[in-house]
Amino acid sequence: MNRVRYGHALTVGVDIGGTKVAAGVVTPSGRVLARVRTETPERSKSPAVVEDTIVSVVEELRAGYPVRAVGVGAAGFVDERRANVLFAPHLSWREEPLREALSSRLGLPVVVENDANAAAWAEVGFGAAQGVDDVVVVNLGTGIGGAIVLNGRLYRGRYGLAGEFGHMAVVPGGHRCECGNRGCWEQYASGNALTREARELVASESPVARALHQAVAGDAARITGPLVSELARKGDRACTELMRDAGQWLGAGLANLAAAFDPELFVVGGGVSEAGDLLLGPAREALERGLTGRGYRPEARVVPAALGNEAGLVGAAALARDALPSRMRRPTRRR
Known part of the structure; x- marks a missing residue:
């Protein structure tokens, strides 16, 4: 009976957010063999502290597995060389040479990638977009992130900054954004x-928001996106309408992206997307209404992401493996 001896094939993927660092040992098939998750230290989000946290979780994982490379998905702008974090809004990284810092401490090859790009690569390789060459991935969380895959390749743009869909201006003079626009x-x-x-x-004190009002005892500051989604799934009319409004805005933006990139598939991920068809139904309708040349062109499908919270670390690990010489990517076999 043949058995895969992972050897060269294993890589670690690290997903860094504003509040957590999640990491896992990942096989070439996208299977996560071991996981570690820790909170980003609240006392400091300085580059040194976050770097120490990354090194710690990688060392913990490699103690039990023969890891050959590390991929890091960072929520921020990553340069075209996949080496430096130019700007991370939730961390204190500014022109941070993260690849060099981590590689010198770990003694392993390191790839740094934008977290949305990493998640998209996981969906293309192992999730909702398998077998599709032209894909746009939209992640709905606190904000909106995104990634583009064209002709089966991750498109980063000239400076590595492509995919910042959330900052397309859709309402001139509209709500102020954290980006300044x-x-x-x-x-x-x-x-x-x-x-x-x-x-x-x-x-x-709108009478249509009775269930919301009761759920938070009248304290509007306690309302969260997951609470709205939960009440919408239970059939609350106000929350269903709020979800529909968000879905229509989502679809309008997808129509713009369809005009720009003409993908075969849109994959929608992130926490907000867990509302399912309460959000994606209105989004598909708005996409159909806003599509340039509607009725005379194929329409991209809109599907939910498949890999959930692990997409970022799985994709980062896959990108680290892709960057290795071909002889080091393949698992070896023995009888």
């Missing part, structure tokens, strides 16, 4: 947008 897409179709609208309903 107004009317950005993520101000209308993200978790933050959903929460803002729900809080305004409760704060205005």
Whole structure:
């Protein structure tokens, strides 16, 4: 009986967010053999502290597995060389040479990638977009992130910054965005947008928001996106309408992306997407209405992401493996 001896094939993927660091040992088939998760230290999110945290979780994982490379998915701008984090809004990284710092401490090859790109690569390799060469991935969380795969290759742009869909201006003079501009897409179709609208309903003491009001005892500040989604799934009319509004904004943005990239498939991930067809149904309708040349062109499908919270680390690990010389990527076999 043949048995795979993983050897050269194993890589570690690390997914870094504003509040957590998640890592896993990943096989060439996308299977996660071991996982570690830790909180980003609240006392400091300085480059040194976060770097220490990454090194710690990788060392813990490699103690039990013969790891050959590390991929890091970072929530921020990563340069075209996949080496430096130019800017991370939730961490103190500014022109941070993360690849060099980690590689010198770990003694392993390291690839640094934007977290949305990493998640998209996982969906293409192992998830909802398997077998599709032209894909746009949209991640709906606190904001909106995204990634582009064209002709089966991850498209990063000249400077590595492609895919910042959340900051497309869709409403001139609209809501102020954290990026400094107004009317950005993520101000209308993200978790933050959903929460803002729900809080305004409760704060205005609207009679249609009775269930929301009761759920938070009248304290609008306690409303979160997951709460709105939960109440919508239970059939609350106000929360269903809020979800539909967000879905329509999502579909309008997808129509713009279809005009720009003409993908075969849209994959929608992130926490907000867990609402399923409450969000994606209205999004598909709005995409159909807003599609340039509608009725005379194929329409991209819109599907939910398949890999959930592990997409980032699985994709980062896969990208690290892809960067290795071909002789080091293949698992060896023995009888």
